[in-house]
Structure formats: C-alpha cells, structure tokens
Amino acid sequence: MSRSIHEEKAVKQFKDTQLLTRLLSYAKPYWKMIVLCIALAFLIVVADLARPYIMKVVIDGHINGLNRPMLAAGAEQAESLKRYGRVVEWDGKSYVRLDEEDAAAAQASPPEGAEAVQIVRTDGQYWLIAGWLSSPQAAVQAAEADGRAAVLSEGRTFAAAPLDEAALAAFRAQDYAGFVRLGVLFLLTVIGAAALSYLQSNLLQYTGQTIIFNIRQQLFNHLSRMSMSYFDRNPVGRLVVRVTQDTESLNQLYSQVVVNLVKDVIVLVGIVAVMLHMSVELALLSFTVIPVLALLTFWYRRVVREAQRRTRTILSRLNAFLAENLSGIRITQLFIREERQREQFDYHNTAYYRAGMRGTVINSIFQPAIGMMGNLAIALLLWYGGVKVIDSSITFGIVYAFTHYVRQFFQPLMSLAEKYNQIQQAMVGAERIFDMLDEKPAIACSDNPKHLPERVRGEIRFEHVWFAYNEGEWVLKDVSFTIQPGQTVAFVGATGAGKSSIIQLINRFYDIQKGSIKLDGIDIRDIPLDELRRSISVVQQDVFLFTGDIASNIRLNDHEITDEQVREAARMVHMDDYVRSLPDGYATQLGERGINLSLGQRQLLSFARAIAHQPQILILDEATSNIDTETELIVQDALHNISQGRTTLIVAHRLSTIQHADQIVVMHKGKVREIGNHYQLIAQRGYYYRLYELQYKEQSPYRPAR
Ligand SMILES: Nc1ncnc2c1ncn2[C@@H]1O[C@H](COP(=O)(O)OP(=O)(O)OP(=O)(O)O)[C@@H](O)[C@H]1O
Numbered sequence: 001m002s003r004s005i006h007e008e009k010a011v012k013q014f015k016d017t018q019l020l021t022r023l024l025s026y027a028k029p030y031w032k033m034i035v036l037c038i039a040l041a042f043l044i045v046v047a048d049l050a051r052p053y054i055m056k057v058v059i060d061g062h063i064n065g066l067n068r069p070m071l072a073a074g075a076e077q078a079e080s081l082k083r084y085g086r087v088v089e090w091d092g093k094s095y096v097r098l099d100e101e102d103a104a105a106a107q108a109s110p111p112e113g114a115e116a117v118q119i120v121r122t123d124g125q126y127w128l129i130a131g132w133l134s135s136p137q138a139a140v141q142a143a144e145a146d147g148r149a150a151v152l153s154e155g156r157t158f159a160a161a162p163l164d165e166a167a168l169a170a171f172r173a174q175d176y177a178g179f180v181r182l183g184v185l186f187l188l189t190v191i192g193a194a195a196l197s198y199l200q201s202n203l204l205q206y207t208g209q210t211i212i213f214n215i216r217q218q219l220f221n222h223l224s225r226m227s228m229s230y231f232d233r234n235p236v237g238r239l240v241v242r243v244t245q246d247t248e249s250l251n252q253l254y255s256q257v258v259v260n261l262v263k264d265v266i267v268l269v270g271i272v273a274v275m276l277h278m279s280v281e282l283a284l285l286s287f288t289v290i291p292v293l294a295l296l297t298f299w300y301r302r303v304v305r306e307a308q309r310r311t312r313t314i315l316s317r318l319n320a321f322l323a324e325n326l327s328g329i330r331i332t333q334l335f336i337r338e339e340r341q342r343e344q345f346d347y348h349n350t351a352y353y354r355a356g357m358r359g360t361v362i363n364s365i366f367q368p369a370i371g372m373m374g375n376l377a378i379a380l381l382l383w384y385g386g387v388k389v390i391d392s393s394i395t396f397g398i399v400y401a402f403t404h405y406v407r408q409f410f411q412p413l414m415s416l417a418e419k420y421n422q423i424q425q426a427m428v429g430a431e432r433i434f435d436m437l438d439e440k441p442a443i444a445c446s447d448n449p450k451h452l453p454e455r456v457r458g459e460i461r462f463e464h465v466w467f468a469y470n471e472g473e474w475v476l477k478d479v480s481f482t483i484q485p486g487q488t489v490a491f492v493g494a495t496g497a498g499k500s501s502i503i504q505l506i507n508r509f510y511d512i513q514k515g516s517i518k519l520d521g522i523d524i525r526d527i528p529l530d531e532l533r534r535s536i537s538v539v540q541q542d543v544f545l546f547t548g549d550i551a552s553n554i555r556l557n558d559h560e561i562t563d564e565q566v567r568e569a570a571r572m573v574h575m576d577d578y579v580r581s582l583p584d585g586y587a588t589q590l591g592e593r594g595i596n597l598s599l600g601q602r603q604l605l606s607f608a609r610a611i612a613h614q615p616q617i618l619i620l621d622e623a624t625s626n627i628d629t630e631t632e633l634i635v636q637d638a639l640h641n642i643s644q645g646r647t648t649l650i651v652a653h654r655l656s657t658i659q660h661a662d663q664i665v666v667m668h669k670g671k672v673r674e675i676g677n678h679y680q681l682i683a684q685r686g687y688y689y690r691l692y693e694l695q696y697k698e699q700s701p702y703r704p705a706r
C-alpha cells in the first residue's frame with residue numbers, strides 16, 4: 001500500500017548557502033534598487049544615531065555649559081581664542097569655553113597670554129573665578145581673601161568676581177542659540193529619517209513584490225508543464241500553498257529582511273563606534289551582556305527552524321485536506337460523512353494550532369529575554385555611570401546618550417529575532433519552492449526532436465506497449481495495434497481494462513515503460529509536446545469548464561479560432577440554439593460567476609471545443625455517456641461528418657455507438673483481446689460477441705441495433 005498523498009513528503013533539505021545563492025539570483029536583476037535601499041538605510045541610521053549625540057551636546061555643552069573651563073584673554077588676543085569656539089566679550093575681555101580635550105591640553109601647557117577662568121555658583125550667586133576647579137562638580141564656597149571676594153574649593157582659594165544678570169546673559173547667550181540650533185537639527189533628523197524610511201520601504205516593497213511576481217510566474221509555468229503523474233502525487237491544496245504562501249514568505253525576505261538586516265548591522269556597528277568614541281569604559285560595560293545574548297540566539301536559531309518546518313508541513317496537509325473536502329462536499333453530504341470529516345479536520349486543525357503555538361511560545365521567550373538583557377545593560381550603566389558622573393570622569397550627557405544607545409542597540413537585536421523568524425520562514429518556503437522547481441517534468445522533450453509534417457496523416461501505432469502508473473502494477477501489457485490514417489477505431493472492454501490509459505498515453509500525459517507509440521511513424525517521445533498535443537483533441541466524460549464565458553471555453557484562448565468558427569462548432573453539436581437563447585449568448589459567463597451547465601451540455605460544449613480546434617486526431621472517451629439518445633444521434637451524425645478524413649478514437653460502453661467503426665479493439669485486463677470490425681468480431685463469437693449479446697438483449701425492446 002503506497003503512502004497517502006496527504007503525507008507531505010519531507011522536502012529535500014538544502015544547504016543554507018545553496019538556498020541563499022539561489023534566492024539572491026532572483027534579486028540580482030534588481031541589485032541597483034537594493035543598493036539604493038541600503039544607501040538610504042545608511043542615511044536613516046546616521047539620522048537615528050545622531051539624536052542621542054545631539055542630546056549629549058545639549059546637556060554637556062549647553063545646559064551644563066556655563067560651568068565649563070574657560071580661557072580669558074585681553075581684547076587684542078581675542079583672535080587666538082577663536083580656534084576653541086565661540087568667543088564672548090565681557091568687560092573688555094574675551095572668553096571662550098573649552099571642551100574636554102582642549103581643557104586637558106590647556107591644563108598641561110597653558111596657552112600664551114591666556115588665563116584659565118571658570119564660572120561657579122554658590123548660594124545663588126555666580127562668580128567668575130581665576131583658575132579651574134578640579135571638576136565642575138567640586139564643592140565651592142564663597143569666602144574672602146585679602147579683603148577681596150574669593151571662592152574656596154577643595155582647599156584651594158580662587159580670586160572671584162561676582163557676575164550680574166547682564167554678564168550671565170552674555171555668557172549664556174550661546175546656550176540659548178545652541179538650544180535653537182540643536183533643536184532644529186534634532187527635528188531635521190526626525191523628519192529626514194521619516195521621509196527616507198518612507199521612500200525606502202516603498203522601494204523595497206516594489207522590489208520584493210516584483211521578485212515574487214516573477215517567482216510565482218515561474219512556478220505556475222513550471223506547474224503547467226508537469227506531467228499527470230505529478231498531479232497524481234501532489235494534491236492541489238499543497239500546490240496552491242506553494243504558489244501563494246510560500247512565495248509570500250519570500251516576499252518578506254526580499255522586502256523586509258535583506259535590507260533591514262543590513263540596516264541593523266550598520267546600526268550595531270555605528271552604535272559600537274559611537275559608544276567607544278564617547279567612553280570606552282561605559283561601552284565595554286554595556287557589552288558585557290553580549291555573551292548571554294549570543295547563547296540565547298544560538299538556542300533560538302536551533303529550535304525555531306524546526307518549528308517553522310513543522311508548521312509549514314502541517315499547513316500544507318491542512319490545505320490539501322480542505323481543498324479535497326470542499327470539492328468533494330457533495331459526496332460528504334450525500335453520505336452523511338460530515339461528522340467524520342469534521343473529526344479529521346479537527347485533527348489537522350489541532351496539529352496546526354499546536355505547531356503555531358510552539359512557534360509563538362519560542363518567540364515569547366526569546367523576545368523578552370533579549371529585552372531584559374537590554375535593561376540589564378541600562379541598569380549597569382546607571383550604577384556605574386552615576387558613580388562616574390559624580391567623580392566627574394564622565395559627563396552626565398554621555399551617560400544619558402548611552403542609555404539611549406543601549407536601547408537602540410538592543411532594538412535591532414530584538415527584531416533580529418523576528419527577522420530570523422522571517423528568514424526561517426523564507427528559507428523553509430524557499431526549500432519547498434526550489435524543491436518543486438527542481439522536479440523535472442517527467443514528460444520531457446527529446447534532445448533532438450523530430451517534427452511532425454505540416455499536415456499530420458494520423459497513423460497511430462502501438463508496438464508492444466507496457467505501461468504502469470505505479471512501478472510494477474502493469475496496467476497495459478504488451479499492447480499492439482495500428483490505426484490507419486483517417487480510420488475510426490473503437491475501444492471496448494470492462495471497467496478498468498485500460499481504455500482511458502491508452503488515450504492518456506497517446507497524449508503523453510504519461511510515458512510508457514516498454515515498447516513504443518508512433519504517430520505517423522515517429523516515436524511520440526521524439527515529437528515536441530506542443531506539436532503532438534496540437535494535433536490531438538480529446539473529449540472526456542467529465543468536462544472541465546474554466547471560469548469565463550462560453551465562447552472562451554470553446555476557444556480556450558486560441559485566438560486563431562474566429563467567432564464564426566466557434567458558432568459553427570456549436571451548431572454542429574446542436575448547442576447553438578440553446579446558447580443563443582441565453583441572455584448573453586456566447587458571452588454568457590460559466591461557473592462560479594455565471595450559469596451552470598448540465599452534464600450533457602458540458603459534453604456538448606466539450607465536443608464543440610474539440611471540433612473548433614480542428615485536430616487531425618480526435619479522441620472521445622465516453623464522451624456521449626451523458627447525452628440523451630436523441631441528441632446523441634445528432635452528435636453521432638456530426639461526429640460522422642467531422643471524423644471524415646480524421647483519425648478518430650472512441651471509447652464507449654454502448655456498443656451501438658461504435659458499430660460503424662473501422663476497427664474495434666477489445667481490451668481485457670490490460671491486454672488486447674480481440675481486434676476487428678463489428679462483423680468480424682461477431683463472427684468470432686468471442687468476448688465482443690458476448691458483450692454485444694448482453695447489450696442487444698437489454699436494448700432490443702427499445703432500440704434495435706442499426
Ligand atoms: N492516475 C492513475 N494512477 C494509478 N493508477 C491508475 C490511474 N488511472 C488509472 N489507473 C489504473 O489503471 C487501470 C486502468 O484504468 P483505465 O482508466 O485505463 O480503465 P478504463 O478501461 O478506462 O476503465 P473505464 O471503463 O472505467 O473508464 C485501472 O486499474 C486503474 O486502477
């Protein structure tokens with residue numbers, strides 16, 4: 001017993017690198033777009049990272065700027081101060097603030113003609129003191145020395161001059177200007193980042209959607225070339241999932257993941273660089289949580305892909321089940337199998353739910369865990385940074401900026417989890433898509449095809465044909481016969497004898513295992529498939545109608561068939577009157593969005609289809625089984641006309657319909673039992689004779705054989 005087709009076979013596992021290379025190859029035509037997106041990402045990152053830095057400058061340079069060490073010089077040396085920054089004129093002297101580096105340098109070797117001064121505050125009074133405190137936070141105390149105002153700090157005495165409101169305003173002026181300048185800059189980074197993000201995400205969506213569009217197209221083309229045995233093995237539901245959902249997961253990859261991943265990496269590298277630049281100690285401190293992170297990620301990586309794979313497989317099963325059961329709903333209801341089907345659905349549904357939940361649980365552990373690591377890093381920063389601010393080795397602005405950077409640092413890490421998730425989904429999707437694309441159509445065109453002549457004669461020859469759908473289970477055994485051009489040949493035999501199989505073989509829906517089938521003397525395996533199939537029309541018992549109108553169902557997108565030919569074909573099978581009576585005539589919609597035809601009408605339409613395509617070979621597989629006797633006679637008549645000069649193969653259970661055939665091939669259990677025309681076979685008194693007798697007796701009261 002072979003495995004149920006619902007058991008989704010384990011998809012071939014590809015190496016990640018293999019998958020990535022192939023995935024990238026789809027993105028290759030759009031590389032310019034992607035590079036542009038990455039460039040945009042870079043700008044966005046710069047804007048994002050600039051913000052905490054701007055805050056740091058606001059805090060250290062302006063809010064706390066008044067207490068910074070300064071250099072003072074006479075008006076004539078003002079020029080030499082300009083290189084340190086903005087020069088403030090007050091009371092006939094020039095002053096400039098120093099940043100940390102300059103202050104340190106000036107401390108080591110005081111510049112010529114300039115003196116160190118600083119503004120300090122005690123008890124609500126601001127002083128300009130001669131010299132620098134050991135740190136801006138050092139405690140100060142107003143005092144008097146030699147009868148003049150002075151400030152004491154850590155045992156040192158500084159000469160001090162009180163500053164009035166006007167003086168303060170002069171020193172503060174650059175801070176107010178700075179707030180405005182930096183505020184505007186801050187705003188610009190926000191607006192800029194937003195605008196760039198908008199642009200980037202649109203470009204990305206466009207790229208992703210286009211790539212996926214191509215992949216879906218390729219998949220569909222591929223599927224439409226697959227042989228019938230492939231569709232025997234793969235339920236429709238599964239294929240639908242591949243073409244729609246699996247490709248969607250790839251869309252995520254192209255439109256979200258790739259570029260954002262690059263962006264995240266830029267963010268991480270950028271933050272590390274900025275952190276190290278601002279404070280090596282604090283940076284190293286923040287990084288201490290990284291090993292734990294690495295472990296977490298490692299664990300996550302391992303479990304999540306397995307979960308994803310499972311989910312996909314189960315979803316596939318669920319879909320296949322659904323598709324099959326919905327198309328078979330009539331049978332389910334007729335046989336009151338709803339309860340049982342519901343149980344089965346419940347089973348698949350539960351499995352899917354469990355698989356989904358598992359993924360969710362994994363994520364709900366991972367995401368907060370990463371978040372916690374981030375907060376842990378911030379806690380460390382507060383503790384250590386706080387101490388360092390008090391002893392003045394680090395400014396408050398830096399600690400403040402660090403808390404932001406740490407947050408920004410962990411954000412991509414957290415979304416990395418999500419992205420990893422998406423990548424996993426995409427990888428699983430890609431595996432399944434490539435697995436499908438790699439499946440070679442079992443019916444391949446020969447390497448050196450032989451072309452059919454412009455006008456096919458229609459000679460069909462089976463030579464010792466052996467065929468099995470599944471290995472070892474022979475359906476046709478050593479079948480040989482020859483159909484001359486233009487002959488009408490009938491196939492009869494019990495159910496399961498192999499009649500339909502013969503017909504599918506002529507179309508090359510399947511390939512035979514032994515022997516050969518020749519059309520006009522050429523092995524059909526050497527004939528290009530489209531040429532072969534173009535010369536054959538098949539009318540089957542169950543007719544498939546496409547969504548669309550009647551005319552297009554007859555024409556089947558072959559625009560060489562004119563409206564007149566469509567009508568002519570319908571007239572030949574006596575459908576024209578009926579179609580004209582419909583409100584929209586030949587433009588009447590069928591199926592879901594339109595009317596439903598009866599089984600017999602479908603068969604007539606299918607006849608019209610075959611006639612309109614004017615094939616050299618016409619095959620009818622129980623094509624008249626659902627047509628009433630009167631119409632059948634008419635159709636037989638039409639058939640008789642169109643089969644003139646055409647090779648016609650007919651499979652029929654009603655022997656009355658095939659008596660006029662040039663040859664009748666009697667099949668029995670996959671073998672040719674008898675061949676001959678009606679009279680020869682009757683004379684043989686063999687299997688055909690017995691069949692005929694049975695039916696004749698049955699039919700004689702109503703309709704004696706012609
Ligand atoms: N797609 C398939 N996969 C596997 N086995 C198949 C497939 N189609 C048909 N068979 C098997 O091949 C054998 C011949 O089937 P076939 O359809 O050719 O019979 P038939 O003569 O057309 O019967 P009927 O008169 O009922 O249409 C049957 O035993 C059937 O089980």
Ligand SMILES: [Mg+2]
Pocket residue numbers: 499500501621
């Ligand atoms: Mg059949």
